[in-house]
Amino acid sequence: MTHLKIIVFTACVLFLSLAGCSTAPTGENAQAGQPGEKPGKKTASTPLPEQLAPDTFVVDTIGLIEERDRKEIEKTCAELSKERSAPIIVVTISSPSDHGGRSMSIADFAHMLYTKWGLGIPRRKGGPWNIGILLLVSRRERTARIELGSEWGARENDICAKILDRKIIPEFRKDEYSKGVREGVKAIAEMAR
Incomplete structure (x- = not known):
């Protein structure tokens, strides 16, 4: 039974990788960027701080x-x-x-x-x-x-x-x-x- 689970899991992983599960934008979004994104704006986000420094708004x-x-x-x-x-x-x-x-x-x-x-x-x-x-x-x-x-x-x-x-x-x-x-x-x- 364990071998069957491993085979099914491996098949699912293989299927998903072959299906091209990509988060990259396609079509219009490939050139336009994210909604609301203006040219010249940062596209990557910086991490959120673990805690806020005093007087951080x-x-x-x-x-x-x-x-x-x-x-x-x-x-x-x-x-x-x-x-x-x-x-x-x-x-x-x-x-x-x-x-x-x-x-x-x-x-x-x-x-x-x-x-x-x-x-x-x-x-x-x-x-x-x-x-x-x-x-x-x-x-x-x-x-x-x-x-x-x-x-x-x-x-x-x-x-x-x-x-x-x-x-x-x-x-x-x-x-x-x-x-x-x-x-x-x-x-x-x-x-x-």
């Missing part, structure tokens, strides 16, 4: 955010963190699958990242990080997720859904990712105040 692993927008986002996030101890952390990735979340939805990946980084734990600046906010952007999926700490309620969840629908995703559809993130962070900060 933007983790742009794919170079999606333009420098002027990044400065404005960091300023907005720093002000909110100082005023309310309610940090907004912005993370851009190519896809959850590039960071170990192969079968995860963006919602599951955002929750995992929020928990891994301890954003819901009171630990920095003496403030309650259970009011932390994570804005995760996935370029390949052309979507974003706002993960709120446990202290936020249904009202804030509804507001964040509207921010995604009205501020962030419409800009993504126009390939204006940096602008979408900037406008989203402004709206999230307003909600958090």
Whole structure:
């Protein structure tokens, strides 16, 4: 019986390798790159940090955010963190699958990242990080997720859904990712105040 399992397994591996299971883009995507990818932008993503350094508000692993927008986002996030101890952390990735979340939805990946980084734990600046906010952007999926700490309620969840629908995703559809993130962070900060 063990030999049969080995033969079946080997046959499956051989079939998959001969079937050309490649993740390389084909057809139109071979020349166009990933959705939302602008010429000159980084295509490879850098690894996510194991832990966030103090006062880190933007983790742009794919170079999606333009420098002027990044400065404005960091300023907005720093002000909110100082005023309310309610940090907004912005993370851009190519896809959850590039960071170990192969079968995860963006919602599951955002929750995992929020928990891994301890954003819901009171630990920095003496403030309650259970009011932390994570804005995760996935370029390949052309979507974003706002993960709120446990202290936020249904009202804030509804507001964040509207921010995604009205501020962030419409800009993504126009390939204006940096602008979408900037406008989203402004709206999230307003909600958090």
